[in-house]
Amino acid sequence: MTTLTPVLSRNWDRADSFTLAAYRENGGYEALRKALTMQPDAIVDLVKASGLRGRGGAGFPTGMKWGFLPKDNPKPRYLVVNADESEPGTCKDMPLLLANPHALVEGIAIASYAINSHQAFVYVRGEVLHVIRRLRHAVAEAYEAGLLGKDILGSGFDLDVVVHAGAGAYICGEETALLDSLEGYRGQPRLKPPFPAVAGLYASPTVVNNVESIASVPSIVANGAEWFSSMGTEKSAGFGFFSLSGHVKRPGQYEAPLGVTLRELLDMAGGIRDGHRLKFWTPGGSSTPIFTEEHIDIPLDFESVGAAGSMLGTRALQIFDETTSVVRVVRGWIEFYAHESCGKCTPCREGNSWMVQVLRRIEAGKGTQEDIDTLLDICDNLLGRSFCALGDGATSSVTSAIKYFREEFTAGTHTPAWELFPYQRTTRWANESVEEDA
Amino acid sequence: MSTPQTPDSSGIFSGENRARLEMDAKEIISRYPKPRSALLPLLHLVQSEEGYVSNEGIAFCAEQLGLTTAEVTAVATFYTMYKRRPVGEYHVGVCTNPLCAVMGGDEIFAALKEHLGLENDETTEDGKISLEHLECNAACDFAPVVMVNWEFFDNQTPESAKKLVDDLRLGKDVKPTRGPDRLCTWKQASRVLAGFDDGRAAEGPQAGEASLAGLRLARERGWQAPDPAATAAKADEEGTK
Ligand SMILES: Cc1cc2nc3c(=O)[nH]c(=O)nc-3n(C[C@H](O)[C@H](O)[C@H](O)COP(=O)(O)O)c2cc1C
Ligand code: SF4
Ligand code: FES
Numbered sequence: 078m079t080t081l082t083p084v085l086s087r088n089w090d091r092a093d094s095f096t097l098a099a100y101r102e103n104g105g106y107e108a109l110r111k112a113l114t115m116q117p118d119a120i121v122d123l124v125k126a127s128g129l130r131g132r133g134g135a136g137f138p139t140g141m142k143w144g145f146l147p148k149d150n151p152k153p154r155y156l157v158v159n160a161d162e163s164e165p166g167t168c169k170d171m172p173l174l175l176a177n178p179h180a181l182v183e184g185i186a187i188a189s190y191a192i193n194s195h196q197a198f199v200y201v202r203g204e205v206l207h208v209i210r211r212l213r214h215a216v217a218e219a220y221e222a223g224l225l226g227k228d229i230l231g232s233g234f235d236l237d238v239v240v241h242a243g244a245g246a247y248i249c250g251e252e253t254a255l256l257d258s259l260e261g262y263r264g265q266p267r268l269k270p271p272f273p274a275v276a277g278l279y280a281s282p283t284v285v286n287n288v289e290s291i292a293s294v295p296s297i298v299a300n301g302a303e304w305f306s307s308m309g310t311e312k313s314a315g316f317g318f319f320s321l322s323g324h325v326k327r328p329g330q331y332e333a334p335l336g337v338t339l340r341e342l343l344d345m346a347g348g349i350r351d352g353h354r355l356k357f358w359t360p361g362g363s364s365t366p367i368f369t370e371e372h373i374d375i376p377l378d379f380e381s382v383g384a385a386g387s388m389l390g391t392r393a394l395q396i397f398d399e400t401t402s403v404v405r406v407v408r409g410w411i412e413f414y415a416h417e418s419c420g421k422c423t424p425c426r427e428g429n430s431w432m433v434q435v436l437r438r439i440e441a442g443k444g445t446q447e448d449i450d451t452l453l454d455i456c457d458n459l460l461g462r463s464f465c466a467l468g469d470g471a472t473s474s475v476t477s478a479i480k481y482f483r484e485e486f487t488a489g490t491h492t493p494a495w496e497l498f499p500y501q502r503t504t505r506w507a508n509e510s511v512e513e514d515a
Numbered sequence: 516m517s518t519p520q521t522p523d524s525s526g527i528f529s530g531e532n533r534a535r536l537e538m539d540a541k542e543i544i545s546r547y548p549k550p551r552s553a554l555l556p557l558l559h560l561v562q563s564e565e566g567y568v569s570n571e572g573i574a575f576c577a578e579q580l581g582l583t584t585a586e587v588t589a590v591a592t593f594y595t596m597y598k599r600r601p602v603g604e605y606h607v608g609v610c611t612n613p614l615c616a617v618m619g620g621d622e623i624f625a626a627l628k629e630h631l632g633l634e635n636d637e638t639t640e641d642g643k644i645s646l647e648h649l650e651c652n653a654a655c656d657f658a659p660v661v662m663v664n665w666e667f668f669d670n671q672t673p674e675s676a677k678k679l680v681d682d683l684r685l686g687k688d689v690k691p692t693r694g695p696d697r698l699c700t701w702k703q704a705s706r707v708l709a710g711f712d713d714g715r716a717a718e719g720p721q722a723g724e725a726s727l728a729g730l731r732l733a734r735e736r737g738w739q740a741p742d743p744a745a746t747a748a749k750a751d752e753e754g755t756k
Contacts, residue, residue: 089721091721246651
């Protein structure tokens with residue numbers, strides 16, 4: 078049986094968890110003190126040895142990414158933390174920053190020292206005012222305590238950190254679009270290569286990492302690579318947040334070793350809401366192909382989820398029970414991709430808005446016999462042909478939903494989804510009104 | 516319902532007020548290695564003055580950075596948080612991304628539209644409330660979610676959301692679920708986004724109930740991450756094998 082392993086969430090139940098004092102009481106900034114006595118390369122090696130892989134969705138090995146920075150480039154180096162968190166279903170970085178921003182700040186100091194950067198940025202989505210306040214407050218506290226700024230803890234290492242608020246655009250989570258946005262342009266993806274490690278922010282060597290990736294680093298420095306890799310699986314080491322939302326009894330953040338299953342997590346979350354059963358779910362946000370009841374025992378690690386035809390993504394487990402129309406949900410997600418497409422490339426810009434039309438028709442029971450094929454054709458044109466992973470991700474829910482629930486799309490040729498699956502039955506309060514009636 | 520008349524910007528970007536804003540702009544620009552990186556915060560700054568990004572606001576940003584107004588306009592129109600028309604003192608966003616929609620966000624949005632007599636992206640005549648539907652706001656475990664001036668109002672219902680906007684219109688103090696003790700105005704919120712502290716970071720709870728679900732269970736069952744001493748010992752053992 079897998080049990081939970083609270084590390085980043087360990088102190089969240091104390092009211093002052095976000096303060097420097099509380100963080101330090103739990104050993105906070107001791108890892109930074111230790112790191113500053115190490116050779117920078119030794120920290121990179123330690124993070125490599127831990128097996129930490131990016132927590133922002135793609136799972137790229139973090140230590141290896143740091144190691145890619147060219148040694149001979151004289152330009153300044155930058156660390157940019159991706160706190161854009163906008164992938165539908167993903168809701169881990171914001172509560173982490175609200176409750177425990179110092180874990181990120183300490184991680185930034187260690188990572189910057191390891192890659193020899195003296196300027197770090199945190200790009201936070203703008204629509205989360207209090208998260209931004211908390212993060213800025215933590216940065217200010219750290220400066221005051223000599224944990225950021227000049228000559229950190231007497232080590233001679235200098236680091237400045239700027240918290241930068243975005244302005245509402247999902248695409249700015251894509252790392253090169255984020256860099257364009259941080260440079261003051263429209264957030265549109267750049268052609269790769271060159272990768273950010275070689276030419277990132279201001280065409281300088283840059284590491285872009287997710288909040289949770291960087292916040293995990295202090296625990297690795299403090300407790301060792303073996304400690305980290307004693308959790309999780311061989312290729313998917315360590316712990317991570319599994320964010321349960323939707324039709325479960327106790328939605329929320331569950332910090333567990335990678336490789337935990339949905340069955341185990343559902344058990345911890347009290348199961349599907351009363352009187353209902355699981356229908357479909359996303360393992361890692363709306364850009365990852367959906368799963369069904371048959372996937373409930375798949376270990377939620379990068380390899381196993383991939384082998385089963387989806388992606389671990391951001392471990393955003395959006396859970397839908399049998400009252401939910403899959404057509405309605407997919408239509409909503411594609412409206413999202415159509416809205417968020419940056420417009421740079423045709424397959425994504427045109428394909429998504431076309432899919433919206435088709436899906437709205439199917440949802441309204443006015444679909445045609447050809448509509449399913451049309452959708453699959455558009456996805457075919459998008460997948461692998463779009464300029465960035467937003468376009469690829471848009472196809473995930475469409476093709477997987479048709480694969481597992483084709484009959485619901487076919488039913489859309491004659492019956493509206495809201496008749497097959499009355500929408501008032503899905504709400505959070507639907508069960509209460511049933512109980513009150515009874 | 517109509518949008519209020521576009522107010523006159525002339526006083527905001529001239530005289531003493533302009534001098535004050537130029538000081539703010541300098542401070543923002545100084546945070547970055549290259550001035551143009553200051554454009555997003557500068558747009559938040561001009562929005563904090565007028566409640567939206569006017570042509571005069573765009574011209575102000577352009578002048579601070581030595582850009583053309585066309586360059587600034589291209590950026591301002593790319594991002595959904597910059598409003599090109601005045602919004603309400605309280606900007607209400609209802610998440611209708613599928614997870615929230617299914618959990619009741621669609622019903623909440625419909626109820627607010629009817630209650631306020633507004634369509635998406637419209638503002639009440641008194642200028643108090645504007646309404647917009649949002650994409651996922653990273654609070655899915657608190658679905659359905661409503662944001663007011665970018666503060667979290669978790670686990671809403673149509674009734675709670677209607678009461679919320681009524682209270683806002685009546686000028687009652689309203690407290691976000693995970694936010695400061697009192698809601699600030701749209702303009703004040705924009706100023707925080709531009710990078711000016713309002714001193715309220717320590718207010719409000721550290722975490723909501725859903726954020727604590729896993730930790731509470733772990734405490735109940737005595738679950739913890741492995742003891743570092745034990746894994747270090749094990750590694751030593753394996754090393755000598
Ligand atoms: C459309 C799109 C949106 C993304 N949004 C985010 C995001 O909000 N946060 C994030 O960390 N990564 C996001 N990513 C992934 C980033 O491009 C990048 O892989 C990640 O920040 C690297 O950090 P990591 O290696 O620590 O995971 C997104 C990617 C795409 C294509
Ligand atoms: S795939 Fe979509 S989001 Fe990505 S570059 Fe093309 S249009 Fe922009
Ligand atoms: S879907 Fe509404 S907050 Fe994520």
